[in-house]
Amino acid sequence: MSGSDATSSARRRRLALFALVAAAVVALDQLSKLAARDLLVPGEPVTLIPGVMDLSLIYNTGAAFSMGEGAGPLFVLVAAAMCVAGVYVAWRRADVPLPLLLTLAAVVGGGIGNAIDRVVLGAVTDFFATTFVDFAIFNVADIFVTCGVPIALVLWWRWDVARERAVEAK
Helix, strand or coil: CCHHHHHHHHHHHHHHHHHHHHHHHHHHHHHHHHHHHHHCECCECEEEECCCEEEEEEEECCCHHHCCCCCHHHHHHHHHHHHHHHHHHHHHCCCCCHHHHHHHHHHHHHHHHHHHHHHHHCCEEEEEEECCCCCCCECHHHHHHHHHHHHHHHHHHHHHHHHHHHHHHC
16 A cells, blocks of 8 residues: 555544544434423423433523524534534644544534534524533533533643644754
C-alpha cells in the first residue's frame, strides 16, 4: 500500500469513527426526546430522582436558558457549521488526537440532535429538570454540547502546548 493509500485509509477510518460517534449521540438524543414526548405531559413533572431531578417536558424555541427565542434558523446554521468544521478536522487533520476528535464528534452530534428538533418541530424538546437547584430544563444533546465544548477546549489546549514543545525541542 502506498503512502497516499495509507493516508486515505486512515482518513476514512477517522471520518467513519467521527460519524459513528456523532450518529450515536444523535440517536441517543432523538430516542430520549421521543420517549419524553410520548410519556410526559407539559406542566406535569415526574420525579426521576427525589430531591435531585424531575422529568418535565417543555418545548424551547431559544437556546440554553431560553436565550435567543425565535432564533432557531440561526442555531440550525451554527449546527451545520459545527458539522462541516468537525468533518474537516476528521478528514484533514490527522494529527488531532483521538480523544479530541471523539469529543468534537459528540459536540457535533448534540448540535445535530437539537437542529433536528428545530427543523422538524420548530422547538427543542427539553425534559431534564434539576430540583436541587434552579437551573434550565435540558436534554441529552445539551449535555453533550455543554460538557463537550469545555472538554474539547482543554484537550485542544493540551494538544497545542504539546505541539509547541515538540517544535521548541527540535
